[in-house]
Amino acid sequence: MPMHTSQGTRGGRDRGVGLGLALASALAFGGSGVAAKPLIEAGLDPLHVVWLRVTGAALVVLPLAVRHRALLRARPALLIGFGLLAVAGVQACYFAALSRIPVGVALLIEYLAPALVLGWVRLVQRRPVTRAAAVGVVLAVGGLACVVEVWSGLSFDPVGVLLALGAACCQVGYFVLADQGTEAGEQAPDPLGVIAYGLLVGAAVLTVVARPWTMDWSVLAGTADMNGTPVPAVVLLAWIVLIATVLAYVTGVLSVRRLSPQVAGVVACLEAVIATVLAWVLLGEHLSAPQLAGGAVVLVGAFIAQSSAPTKGSPEPVAGSGTERDLSVRGTAA
Template sequence: MQGISGTPTRRSGLLPALTSALAFGGSGVAAKPLIEAGLAPLHVVWLRAAGAALVMLPVALRHRHALRRRPGVLFGFGLLAVAGVQACYFAALSRIPVGVALLVEYLAPALVLGWVRFVQRRSVSRSAAVGVVLAVLGLGAVVEVWHGLSFDPLGLLLALGAACCQVGYFVLSDHGSDGDDPVDPLAVIAFGLLIGAALLTALSRPWQMDWHVLTRQAALGDKSVPAILLLAWLVLVATVVAYLTGVLSIRRLSPQVAGVVACLEAVVATVLAWFLLGEKLGGWQLAGGAAVLAGAFIAQTATPKAATDAVAGSSPDPTRDQGLSDSANRA
């Protein structure tokens, strides 16, 4: 978000950016054992969002005026960036490997360029188009399309749904930085979690959840760990710490650097799933994953050209488009 980038101080921003990528990357390996232990994916999402919302409640109270100023941005953020992304991503985890789900979700930066080109009708650079093509080809290698899709089609569709919701996150983050009085990013995160948790409560019906699962052990690869510890990691580290350090890094890093570091999330998730859950990927899938990340990186750092036929109300200023890549990825 342009409004929070500030003066780049890369040395002090790199550590929180790495912390955010590591924290977000660990969400899948913490959630999947809980799902396999008997919790429904929607219940795991609700536990994550509700727990993080409680932690961030003091921040929401401090910025309660933001709900009156920009309700559309905050409700959209809660619906798409919190409820939508996490529900689709965790549902995908119940059917396909962690690394594959997150790599599919990393089509989001490429889809953002599609939003800019076909919805806002603004020209994009040639390098951005190359990034989109590279990401799509890489995805084809990850799912091994020549074998008729080597993974569950519904799981892949759910992961793609997470990518589409992620587009909404980027677009809403951009709108949240508009105007002379932009919304504080901490307020967006806090209210997004509260609103997302409220929506997920109605959808997931947590009163029907098997709460006893949290009192038992869960299988983490060939080891057993207390389920409540996995939930604590998911809430405190993979959500609260991940969001807060992501915001801090965005304040101190340029959009390009923040986007590059955020791509490490998929690498971290794949490596952790490999070593902790035994989910190994083949050579073609690893090569395809590298292509997806490279395409996402190019799409994130490529600045759309100035609009020649911009839609009414959209700014042709290319620096504003960098706000689409300013935000940390949230799954």
């Protein structure tokens, strides 16, 4: 009896730590947009901000890449795909969208990814999905229509909306690759190693695309305006690299190891709420009542889409193959 009590106490403590880590990850990811947008408005190209973020994070996690160097021989296609889609694609599309539409809107659109994953499972993999998951898709799409105010002919820049949708599509690639990476069971690649090499591959690709040698480096020596308050640009960059990327990914991975992926994924939905609140407080971005209601519906749809999957090994229809074994619980992104 005492042994059961001890194990239960330890399990409860691990669950509490896992929830705390998942919340920390959502908070860290949610703060990336409000730190990046002032840098973009100060004169940096969105691609240059992405390059600085990914390259800085890649240098920080370089020791992890050295430790897991065997992955280069075991899973080269996974590492390349993860770097192209989950790192370079998601970040580039999301940051480019930030230069045209509000932070909260961009992130809420990106949260269509769980719904798009269901489309991949149903149409490409030809696997059935649950009715609840289908309801989640409908809710997410309907909420998105409210967020972008389709009745007024898209109140936001259509290109910005398309870029945010591109980030959501890259998130689908992230989920699918996460699923591919776990086919080997206990021999599956370590998530920390995949993230490290994903950042390195993303940095290499973005170096060619962003051409950082053309960047206006003097912006980093000055200040950026955050809703009327000047903030040193290098402080914002440090936040993006250390907090919104490295800390966000690491805490996300550790939370998955202590919680079920479904629970951790649901907690990650708070990222959109956190980003919207931070953009309101720090950047002065306000959303209308219909947009706030639509954002809530998007989150509810994402919640249903992620939490309606049966447990691993269940014969029931799946809600999303990739989300069940998410490497870092990101919905995304960035």
